[in-house]
Amino acid sequence: METIILLVHVLVAVGVIALIMLQQGKGAETGASFGSGASQTVFGSQGSANFLSRTTAILATVFFVTSIGLAMMARQKADSVADAGLPSVQIEQIVPANDAPFSVDALESTTESDAPVLESQPVESSGSNNSESTK
Known part of the structure; x- marks a missing residue:
């Protein structure tokens, strides 16, 4: 059944491509005023x-229906493979020996850095204007 749907899907895809290539663009009607409109009378007075x-709309609908059918078949096949009795893979989680979270102090003591250390100084806050204290 899957092979038949796949074959129809490919044939419809080729048909849609061919029909789209046969259609004229929106600017093609300007040529009819100069005498080239008589060549389109094969499909009737309104042209092709x-x-x-x-026909393109019908083939596009068939293409979408076959796409959905193939997707459903692929889903069923994936579910059947998952239920085939294969052993499940278990992922082990690595947990530190002590369950305590890392502290910043322990991290700083073990990490060496070449960056200069800036000592923090308390900021004096006064109710007066800051411009006087900078003088």
């Missing part, structure tokens, strides 16, 4: 626009 547009 209605026939090709409807």
Whole structure:
């Protein structure tokens, strides 16, 4: 069944591509005023626009339906493989020996750095204007 749907899917995809390539663009009607419109009377007085547009819409619908069908079949096949009785993979979690979280002090004592250490100085806050204290 999957092979049949896949074959129809590929044939419809090729058909949609061919029909889209056969259709004219929106600017193609300007050539009809200069005498080239007589060549489009094969499909009737309105040209090939209605026939090709409807056929493209039908083939596009069939393409989407076969796409959904193939997706459902792939999902069923994936579920059947998952239920095939294969051993499940267990992931081990590595936990530190002591369950205590890391502290910043312990991290600082073990880490050496070449960066200069800036000592913090208390900031004096006064109710007066800061411009007087900078003088």
